[in-house]
Amino acid sequence: MKKLVIPGEMLSDKPLRLDHTVVENGKTCSTVIGLYDESASSLIPVEGLWYPRPGEKVIGIVEEAKLNTDLINLNAPYKGLIISKFTEGNIVNNDIIEATVKELDKTGTIILIRPRVLYGGKLLAVKPSKVPRILGKGETMIKMIGEGTKSSISVGTNGLIWLKGGDYDLATNVIMRIQEESHVPGLTERIAKMVGVSTQQNRE
Amino acid sequence: MNISTITEQYIRDRIAKGIRDGGRGLLSFRDIAVEVGKIPNAEGSAEVNMGHTKVLAGIKLGVGEPMRDKPEEGTIMTGAELLPLAHHSYDAGPPTAESIELARVIDRGIRASNAVDLKKLFIEDGKAWNLFIDIYVLNYDGNLFDAGTLAAVIALQNTKMPRYEDKEVIRENLQKLEIQNIPTSCTFAKVADTILLDTDGSEEDFSQARLTIANDENAVRAMQKGLMGSFTVREVESLVEATFDKSKELRQIISKSRVD
Amino acid sequence: MDKPELIIDGKRLDGRMPDQLRPIKITSNPIRNAAGSAYIEWGNNKILAAIYGPREALPKHTGNLNRAVVKCRYTMAPFSSIEEHGRPGMNRRAIEISKVTKEVFENVILLDLFPGNEISIFVEVLQSDGGTRAAGITCAAVALAASGIPMRDMPYAVSAGKVGETIILDMNKIEDNYSDADMPVAINPRTKEVTLLQMDGALSRSQVTTALTMIEKAGETITKIQREALLRPYEKVSSKYEASI
CATH class of the missing domain: 2.40.50.140 (Nucleic acid-binding proteins)
Incomplete structure (x- = not known):
């Protein structure tokens, strides 16, 4: 069962080693708005800052x-x-x-x-917590956007995205939509429809 | 976002093709949304959203002294605050030159067009109404001049006039403040050597020169040129013409937002 | 002016019971440029809070190399009061409120994660009707959570006061003007830690207990409203992009 939690909300009455939490008096609490999956023991922030890791x-x-x-x-x-x-x-x-x-x-x-x-182009600032969804599994999402909008796109894990060429307005809209709706099921289909790329083709 | 997001090359390419964000034309306003009377404690108020620029105007009236050189008139005081919550670069300090210029340009359009008859703000010998217009910038995305003037005029148009009786200000069962003329302003900026109306925040990062023209149906009422670049005499003439055309749209918005 | 009757037949001037909150509505992220923001309508109070940062602490000497510093600015719009036009900017009252508000959030933000940075909290009272510092803190907590800045709890604040010998919750302006005591309190709901406490007037020991009990109980309602404001944006697909397909 996944559930949305807010800062201060208790996730477990035992101490867990989990990112974006604090342990106080042996209890584990969220420090962010996030999606908590008890069975997988994961807390994914839906609003979060960027914590750099080597290689990113x-x-x-x-x-x-x-x-x-x-x-x-x-x-x-x-x-x-x-x-x-x-x-x-x-x-x-x-x-x-x-x-x-x-x-x-x-x-x-x-x-x-x-x-x-x-050189040239423009930047978009998105929430760093949304970057994985904008890239998609194996970067499939961002490839689809690049193909559909004819834009060259480079995505930084810090939440800055560089766009050049093609349909800037469509590319911007699509990325902003992923940022806002990343948690709603059926995202890939909605985005594919928006950029005019068939998802069937991607699955094959 | 604490950095500029577009490059000069990007904006040059786009403008050369005649494209702006949201698909609007070079001389078009962004979408404008108005909320009248957001602050019932104020005698008048209006929030204007021009694209992502968000400006709140509040009107207060108090009893004070007339100016010494105009003993039979009330006064107007216009202030503008670039609130630090509106943009990362706005500081929480004393008023900046930018906020003072903004307030004074908005003030001139309203004052020069005689939107409010100052003689009617006179109460008695040594007493007159002080009309305070405060422009609060809540989110910056360019063109504060036109958004601010629009918010101020819409707020004024829906202002309730307190009464002064037995040395007390009464703020109940009020009549409307009479507005005798409707000024608006159109601000143009030269970006990548092309003239644009109603620049957004990223366009303003690359603005070379700016010209604000306030007018009413009959006359130009105030102008202010800004930034280090320039306009040719011919350009100024054509922008005055354009202002009379574009201001009709703004006057329509003002007339629709009148609450009777 | 004579003191009006503030409680008639057990009810307050606006019809509330002594332990009843005014209606509260919160919206998250109304300010696009901010890292996080919130707008609260608490009775007739209308307040915006916005967060900028974490960002490099400037000027440099205001920073701390071991942790983030919190800066807070509470101000009231000159048109916010039903009475006279006010002066914009900070006065002594606003400086004090800014300080105690800052301390509430220093308590809950995980400051160690952002050395050398500042987190700025701006609270702007657009319309005031009593209890603005408490409403401002409640609103700023939502803005901070919306910005993703990690906090170990979500503070709320509300005040209790006294009219005659009756303890009342969440006083509005007119009650505040004629009350016999006022006590704004901020609490971390999970741990019940008190992070803001001010008081003036006269309260007996048992009245302090009554007031705190009332505040704690109201906290459950306020926390729920904060939570709903934060989670609302994640509950459905927005329709605004459909048109562009």
């Missing part, structure tokens, strides 16, 4: 390009930092970049590697 792809904007390091705005509680010797070519302020998380250091700075500048 992020999108950001160059805030302060300097000689040795570049400071990246990730629209998150953490700053990104690129050590310039890892970069090829020139990065300048306000460039949109795609990069990979190497690590989160003690001061709340994320060391980024493999940066790539994304």
Whole structure:
């Protein structure tokens, strides 16, 4: 049985090791609005912040390009930092970049590697908790959106999405809809219909 | 979102094709929704949603002194607050140059069009009504000038006038404040060398020059050019023409939102 | 002005029983730009709360390298009162309310997760009719939860007061003006911890107990309303995208 819970709601009268919870007096409580699945012992936030993990792809904007390091705005509680010797070519302020998380250091700075500048296009900000649904299993959802809208799309786990070319308005609408309706069954069919792609074809 | 979301290249490409978000034309307003009388404690109030821009205007009336140079008139005071809850870049500090400009431009349109007859706000020797217009920006997504003027005028049009009897202000069983003229404003901005009406927040990030024109049915009543770019004389003339055309839509919204 | 009769035949001026709340309605996320927001109509009070952050604490010296700092700003719109036009911005009362509100949320937010960051809570009273600090806290709790900022509990707040010798819950403006005591309280409902407590007037020891009992009981209703406001958006498909197909 899955159920929606709010911050402070008790999930178990035993201590559980579960993300997005606190254990107080031996009892486990949610700290977020989320979907709690007791049998699978999982709590998935429906509203949540981004907690970076090594290897994740992020999108950001160059805030302060300097000689040795570049400071990246990730629209998150953490700053990104690129050590310039890892970069090829020139990065300048306000460039949109795609990069990979190497690590989160003690001061709340994320060391980024493999940066790539994304030229032109626009960014969309979505809730980081919705990124897995926007990507879909095996990235099938985002591929379908790219195909249906003829847009090049790059999705950062920090909740920034870069779009270029094709039908921007449709791509934006589709992504915003996934963000709002990710919890409602039949999402893939609704999105496929919206972008004019047959889901049958995807299943084969 | 604490960063700008579009690139100059994106907006140039889009505008070159004549495309704007939501599929509107270069000289179109976004959808406008109005809620009249949201704040019953105020003598008048209106919330205007212009796209995602959300502005609340509240009107209060109090008894005070007339201005020394106009002893037989009431006064209008217009304030604007860029509330820190409306945008990540708005600070919780003293009024900024931007909020003061916004208040003064809205004030000029209303004042210059004689929307309210200040002589009728006179009470007796040394006493007159002070009419306070407060523009509260609740969510910023561009074009605060037109949304603010619209909210203020709709609020004024539905304002209940208190009475002053035996040295007391009575706020019961009130008559409407008389509005003798309806001003509106149209704000144009040059983005990617193209003139747009009613820019949204991301378009404003790339605005080169801005021109606000307030008018009524007969005359231009106030203008304000902003930002470091410029308009040619011909452009100014054509925008005055465009204002008389586009302001009809706004006047229709105002007339529909009149509650009798 | 003479003191009006506030309780007649056991009922209050607006028809409520002594232990009855005013009607409360909460909507989540009305402010698009904010990380989370909420709008509350609590009787005739109308209040917006919005959250920005966690974001880099600025100016830098206001930050803390070990945890996030909470900043709070409670203000009243100049047109919010039925009486005279007010001054916009902060006065001494607003500064105090901002401080005690901040402390309520410092207690429940998991601040350790965001070193060097600030979490800003803005509470804007658009219309006031007594009890705005309590309504503001109740509203800000919803805004915080809607923003996804982790909290170990969802605070609510309400005040109790005294008219003559009767303890009454959730006073409106006119009751507040002529009451003999006022006691706003914020509570973490799960643990029953009191995180805001102010009082002035005169209450006997047993009246304090009566008031707290009333507040705790009202908390069950308020928590339920907060919960419904937060979960409502997840309960059905929105229709606005259907048109674009």
